[in-house]
Amino acid sequence: MLWNMGKQGLGQSDPNPIRAFYACIARSFLGHVPVKRETTMTLTLPTFGKGRVATTLMLSAAILGAGLAPVSAETLRWARAGDSLTLDPHAQNEGPTHTLAHQIYEPLIIRDMSGAFQPALATDWAPKQGDPNVWVFNLRQGVKYHDGADFTAEDVVFSINRAMSENSNMKELLSSVAEVRATGDHQVEIVTNGPNPILPSNLTNLFMMDKGWAEANNAVDVQDVEGGETTFAATNTNGTGAYKLVSREPDVKTVLTINDGYWGRNEFPMDVTEIVYTPIQNAATRVAALLSGEVDFIQDVPVQDLNRVSNTDGLVVKTAPQNRVIFFGMNMGAADLKNDNVDGKNPLADVRVRRAMSMAINRDAIQQVVMRGQSQPAGMIAPPFVNGWTADMDGSSKTDVAAAKALMAEAGYGDGFAIQLDCPNDRYINDEAICQAAVGMLAQIGITVNLDAKPKAQHFPLITNDQTDFYMLGWGVPTYDSAYIFNFLVHTRGSDRGSWNGTGFSNTDVDAKIVSLESETDLAARNATIQDIWTVVQDEQLYIPIHHQVLNWGMSDKVNVDVSPEDDPKFKFFVLN
Amino acid sequence: MTTQKTSQSRLARAWDSDLAYSFRKTPVAVVSAVIVLVLILGAVLAPWIAPLNPFDPASLNLMNGFTPPSTPNAFTGETFVMGTDDQGRDVFSTILFGMRISLFVGFSAVFLAIILGVTLGLLAGYLGGWVETIIMRVADIQLTFPSIMVAMLIFGIAKGVTPPEYRDQMAIWVLILAIGLSDWVQFARVVRGATLVEKNKEYVQAARLIGRSPVAIMLRHILPNVLNPVLVIATISLALAIIAEATLSFLGVGAPPTKPSLGTLIRIGQEYMFSGEWWILLFPAVTLLALALSINLLGDWLRDALNPRLR
Numbered sequence: 001m002l003w004n005m006g007k008q009g010l011g012q013s014d015p016n017p018i019r020a021f022y023a024c025i026a027r028s029f030l031g032h033v034p035v036k037r038e039t040t041m042t043l044t045l046p047t048f049g050k051g052r053v054a055t056t057l058m059l060s061a062a063i064l065g066a067g068l069a070p071v072s073a074e075t076l077r078w079a080r081a082g083d084s085l086t087l088d089p090h091a092q093n094e095g096p097t098h099t100l101a102h103q104i105y106e107p108l109i110i111r112d113m114s115g116a117f118q119p120a121l122a123t124d125w126a127p128k129q130g131d132p133n134v135w136v137f138n139l140r141q142g143v144k145y146h147d148g149a150d151f152t153a154e155d156v157v158f159s160i161n162r163a164m165s166e167n168s169n170m171k172e173l174l175s176s177v178a179e180v181r182a183t184g185d186h187q188v189e190i191v192t193n194g195p196n197p198i199l200p201s202n203l204t205n206l207f208m209m210d211k212g213w214a215e216a217n218n219a220v221d222v223q224d225v226e227g228g229e230t231t232f233a234a235t236n237t238n239g240t241g242a243y244k245l246v247s248r249e250p251d252v253k254t255v256l257t258i259n260d261g262y263w264g265r266n267e268f269p270m271d272v273t274e275i276v277y278t279p280i281q282n283a284a285t286r287v288a289a290l291l292s293g294e295v296d297f298i299q300d301v302p303v304q305d306l307n308r309v310s311n312t313d314g315l316v317v318k319t320a321p322q323n324r325v326i327f328f329g330m331n332m333g334a335a336d337l338k339n340d341n342v343d344g345k346n347p348l349a350d351v352r353v354r355r356a357m358s359m360a361i362n363r364d365a366i367q368q369v370v371m372r373g374q375s376q377p378a379g380m381i382a383p384p385f386v387n388g389w390t391a392d393m394d395g396s397s398k399t400d401v402a403a404a405k406a407l408m409a410e411a412g413y414g415d416g417f418a419i420q421l422d423c424p425n426d427r428y429i430n431d432e433a434i435c436q437a438a439v440g441m442l443a444q445i446g447i448t449v450n451l452d453a454k455p456k457a458q459h460f461p462l463i464t465n466d467q468t469d470f471y472m473l474g475w476g477v478p479t480y481d482s483a484y485i486f487n488f489l490v491h492t493r494g495s496d497r498g499s500w501n502g503t504g505f506s507n508t509d510v511d512a513k514i515v516s517l518e519s520e521t522d523l524a525a526r527n528a529t530i531q532d533i534w535t536v537v538q539d540e541q542l543y544i545p546i547h548h549q550v551l552n553w554g555m556s557d558k559v560n561v562d563v564s565p566e567d568d569p570k571f572k573f574f575v576l577n
Numbered sequence: 578m579t580t581q582k583t584s585q586s587r588l589a590r591a592w593d594s595d596l597a598y599s600f601r602k603t604p605v606a607v608v609s610a611v612i613v614l615v616l617i618l619g620a621v622l623a624p625w626i627a628p629l630n631p632f633d634p635a636s637l638n639l640m641n642g643f644t645p646p647s648t649p650n651a652f653t654g655e656t657f658v659m660g661t662d663d664q665g666r667d668v669f670s671t672i673l674f675g676m677r678i679s680l681f682v683g684f685s686a687v688f689l690a691i692i693l694g695v696t697l698g699l700l701a702g703y704l705g706g707w708v709e710t711i712i713m714r715v716a717d718i719q720l721t722f723p724s725i726m727v728a729m730l731i732f733g734i735a736k737g738v739t740p741p742e743y744r745d746q747m748a749i750w751v752l753i754l755a756i757g758l759s760d761w762v763q764f765a766r767v768v769r770g771a772t773l774v775e776k777n778k779e780y781v782q783a784a785r786l787i788g789r790s791p792v793a794i795m796l797r798h799i800l801p802n803v804l805n806p807v808l809v810i811a812t813i814s815l816a817l818a819i820i821a822e823a824t825l826s827f828l829g830v831g832a833p834p835t836k837p838s839l840g841t842l843i844r845i846g847q848e849y850m851f852s853g854e855w856w857i858l859l860f861p862a863v864t865l866l867a868l869a870l871s872i873n874l875l876g877d878w879l880r881d882a883l884n885p886r887l888r
Contacts, residue, residue, distance in 0.1 A: 284850045291851070304852035362639065368652070369642035370663070425829075432834070436664050439835055443635035451835055 074576050075274040076559070078569075079286055080299040082426040082456050083251045083279040088223040088233045089207035090162055093169040093488075093500075094460070095324075095476060096427075098205045099568050103256055103275065104146075105207035105239035108137055108156070109200055111478070113564045113573050115323075115385075117200065121151065121208055121240060125200055132195035132521070133178075139186040143263045145210045146237070146244045153182035158211035160190070167222040171496050172487040173202040173479075176518040194519025201479040213238045226461045242268070242572035243275060253278050264572065271576040281426040281455070290315065290554050299567060300429060301554035303372040309554045320563035322551040323385045324476040325378050326428055328421075328438070328544040330354055331469040333504015339420035339450075339469045347419075348469065352411040354541040359404035360445045361438060363397055367547060370433045374552065378545035380538065381475060381485060385565060388482030388530040393538055397545060404445045416446020422468040423451060424459040429549055435472055463502040466493075471502060474549065478566055482530045486514040490537060503542055510536050599882040606878040609871035616868050620676040627670035628657075632836050641665035643849075646856050660856040662845055668856060671837055672864050678838040679868070682752050683819040687811055689757030690818075694764020695807060699795045701765065702772025713769065716762040725824055727759035732830050748833050756821045763810055771803035805883050812876030816869045823865055839865045 084100035085092045102110070108122035121140050128134035143151035160180045163170040176199065179191040192199060214220050219233035237245045242264065243256035256275040264270075278295065280286040283302035289295045291312055301309050301317055310317040330348040331337060337346050347353050363377035379396040382389045408414055423435035432453040439449040449470075462468040477484050491497040491514045492506035513529050520526040537543070553563050560575040591597055600606050619626065630636055644650040646660040646668075659668040697716075701709040719727060735751040775781060776799065784794050819839075825831035826840030827847075834841060839861050846858025 283848050287851050302848070302852075304849055304854070308851050308853075365639040369639050369665070433663055436834055437639050440634040440637040440639060440664060443633070443637075449634075449835075451833065453829075453834065 073274065074272055075276060076272040076297060076571060076574065076576075077276045077278070077295040078297045078299075078571075079278050079280045079289060079295040081279065081281050081283075081286065083277075084254075085457055085460075086223055086225055086234045087237050087245070087248070088219075088225075088231060089209065089239075090159075090165075090168045090170050091223040091225050091234065092460075093173075093205070094456075095567060100254065100277065101207055101239075102205075102241070102568065102570050103243040103572075104237045104241045104245055105209070106241050107206045107208065108139075108203050110570070111204050111564075111566065111568075113562050113570065115480075115565050117204075121156075127195075128189065133192050135190045135192070135196075135199050136183075137188050137190070139188065140263060141186050143240050144261055145213065145240055146259060147210070147213060149210050149212055149238075151208065151210070151240055152185050153188045155208055155211050156180065156188045157182050158214065159208045160206065162209065162214070162220065162222060163206055165222055167224045167227075169222075169225070169499060170206060172499060173206065173484070175487060175496050175515075192519070195521045196518055197521060198479060198481055198483070201481065202484075204478055208240065209233070210238050226465050242270060251279055262572075268572040269575045270572050272571045272574050275571055279426075287554075290556075293556070296556040297559055297569070298554045299551075299569065301552040303370075303374045303429065303552070306372075306374070306552060314557050316555055316557050316559075318553045318555070318561075318563045319374075320551050320565060321376065321384075322476070322549040322567055323383045323478075323480070323565040324428075324474050324549045324567065325381050325383050326375075326431075326434065326472070326474045326546045326549060327378070327381045328357075328546065329463070329471050329473055329502050330357070330544070331466075331502065331504050332540075332542075333506060334469070337419065337469045338467075341418040341448075347411070347413055347417050350411045350413075351539075351541055352407045353413060354544070356404040356407040356411070356445055357442060357447065358541055358544045359398060359400050359407070360441050360447075361397075361544060361546065362399045362441055363547060364399070365441075366434060366437055370430050370437055371547065371550075374429070374550040375547040376550070378547050380534065381489065381543050381545050382482055382534075383477060383548050386477045386480055386482055386485070388485075388527070388534060390531075390534075393534060396538065401444050408445050408447075413446070416448065418448040418450065419470050420450045420452055420468075422459060422462050422471040423453040424456040424472060425453040427456040427459070428472070428474045429552075431472060434546060464499055466502065466504070468502060473500070473502075475500075476566060482534070483514070483517045486517070486530075486533055490514065490533065490542065505540065505542055507536065596882055600878070603878050603882075605874055609874040609878075612867055612871040613875065616676060616864070616871075617680060619673050620680050623670075623673035623677055627667075627673045629667045629670045631666040631671040631674055634835060637665050639665050643854055645854075659860045660854075662842070662857045663849070666837075668842075668860050671842060672839070672861055675832075675838045675842055675861065676864065676868070678749060678832055678836065679819050679822055679840075679865070682749060682756065682822045682838070683815050685753040686756035686760060686818040686822075687814045689753060690760035690814060691764055691807065691811060693757070694761035695768050695800070695803075697761065698765035698768025699772055699799065699803075702769040703776055703791065703795050703799065709769070712765065716765050719759070719762050724759040725821060728755040728821060728825060729828075729830060731755040731758055732825065748831070748836075752822055752825065752831055755825070756818050759821075760814055760818060763814065764807060767806050767810055768803050771806060772799055775799045775802050809876060809880040809883060812879055813873060816872040816876065819865070819872070820869050839868075 080096065082096050084097045085094055086097060089101045089105050106120045108120060110118050110120040112118045121143060122137040123140050125135060125137045128136050139153060139156065145151060157180045160174065160177065162168065164174045164177065176192045176196045177190055178193050181189050183189050190199065214233065217232040219231055223229050223231040223234045242259055242262045244259050246255040246257050248254040254277040258270065258273040280289060286298055287302060287305045287309065290298050290309060306317055309315050332348045332354065334346050336344060337348065340347065367373065367375050367377050377397065378394060380393040408416065421435055421439065423432055425432040435451055435453060439451050442449050463471055463473060475485060475489065487497050488500040490501060490505065490510065492511050493501050510533055513533050517526060517529060520529065551563050551567050558577050560577055561569065561573065638653060640652045641650050641655055641661050642663050642665040644657050644661040647656060647658055649656050657667045657669065661667055662671065697712050701712040732751055732755040735754060739747045781794060781798055784798050822831060822838060823840030823843065826838045827844045829844065832838040832841050842861035843858060843865065846861060849857050
């Protein structure tokens, strides 16, 4: 027989008493999560490597299987600290938001779980012959949206223009785009202002919506998240992705089911047929849910519980360095700060104060105690994966409280000052604990910090709306290039760049250099410009880098997947044992 | 001379009173009273008996984090009786200082609730009419909401109107306001009920006949006679207020994380339940339990002792 049937998941009465005990605790925390595991039947095929043989076998097996009633129903229960902020795919450029969107929508190109490019809605792409300012994308044929509409070049033109429109949070990725045009039903050309060799890497989180659906449902305009707007597209979806939205209750539960008409149904494992996503902010509750089997997969095992989870039978922890750096931002641009006790001037405008603050942070202590070794102290706000990162700059953070005090005195703040630190509590690993540690460290140089920690849904708008003077932020770089950091975090805040630059930093020279990166084709010259910009960022102490995050995915051993450096699980790649 | 004599005889009289007798004969009450007294003393004397000041962030050393109880820290070699929490705060000192906040908030909130509840209850009971209708309907409406929800609502509004730089200092006062305002209904209802009974008695009618003002009648004649039940409710309310404060802090809307109360400590400790750092959770939780339970038992005893039908 080519398949074996009747493989069962763990039944309701767990034979392991310890797990049963945790199940009990977790149930009391998560009353709404169903305890019963589905009895499952899977159809597993021997692998013949890639190729037509496997596909044919699979097809014939599917035909055979069709006569045998339900083939498979594998539910994957997935949890992480925070929820997606919105279902509108262009409204928020934020990790967990994109992660959920990736299951439902698709971009032209995706990164697979190892971070390599893979064709998605585009089958191939190349610069146009004879015109270096144009990229040509050939689109996949026969792709249908969840509502049955065909995917065409019109949709690509519509989606990219939508992502460049007023409320979009994806504008920085498309700032070089001059025009998008359909040159056939399944071909588009993207025209850039000057040659842009890295355009494809800017498109990996740029999701394609159906033009007709958006127009019919008044969802052409991007949702204004900061303004508190809710739109049809923020609560409904119509993508081409491997999973369809069944139901969603923000911050409580989202259910997705497999899209049987998915174009890649036979190309990807697609073992998971149903996804139940429950955000669990509390670290202990999240771990309890995993230990008890209430959830199968959590993206953020708290560092204190790594041993506990990996020593539990049936659970696996997979660890990998993440493409993300955690840092503090400071409002240096304002004439006077709202959230401090200094009247008439802005202490953060003085580079000596900013440098002193950075020197007061003991990154090694944070790494050893707060992160229990699960981080890499940072000296710049680029992860080592990124073009432009240098070991020299990344090692430049030094802790020296005495020198920091001297700098404070030199700047005229020898007696210190008071300021509010805004911190998320459901986004990064141990985010609130890191902020608390910083409070103690900054107190040593006389800075009294009032810590205000809150969920990311309330924290992020403070940064994008200029309402915070001192804040924590983490930045992942899906393009693997420094320009992404500069566009969002360094360029003067304006209509098409700098949307996440809450520092008020503005330097026309630096801005010009950032813009020039877009069309610079001479790689050596481009890298030199990147280094120039980094030098300014470092000298100005624009941000206080803390560390590079390490990812800890915890999962049931029936789940077989590698950790993606983007912290971006795409469930169509998941293999279930 | 004479004053000393009267105070002595007062003490003696107090010792011989029914209440004191009942107290001496109830071991539960004696044990509870001792526990409450020890905890209150510990809280009051915290600045002198605590080894560290956990509210001074500059005195913390992060490297002391997660030190087990009475075991030298691996990096710094320092030892702490009850260990340290995730930020390197001494758990023993933090409990002492945290109790100060818990007790201060508890006492002040109950005081606020008494002032408010007794005043409104007296007015409602004595004046009757539309005054009573308004006050008691407001009380009824508030009773339909869980008091912790009311407290969270008040806390949220107060936080919104406080300037950010004062938030940390204001947090305690906001907590008192939130808990006190959510707790006055009990007092108002009891006092109104007792007032309704008292106001028809002869001594009140006599006072009215000789022309005493309503305020004087309420304060001088009725109030002393309705205070017994208030005392009982106050004791039980104190335990509830302490727990309410702990609940709010546990939910992250109470005392600021840099000035932890017992509830904040339990919230921090709960994160480390599975990783073996049991002391961060256990010691504050046991302290809160002992405090709330003892006060509750005292309240129970007081209710029984003051109720003539149970004597």
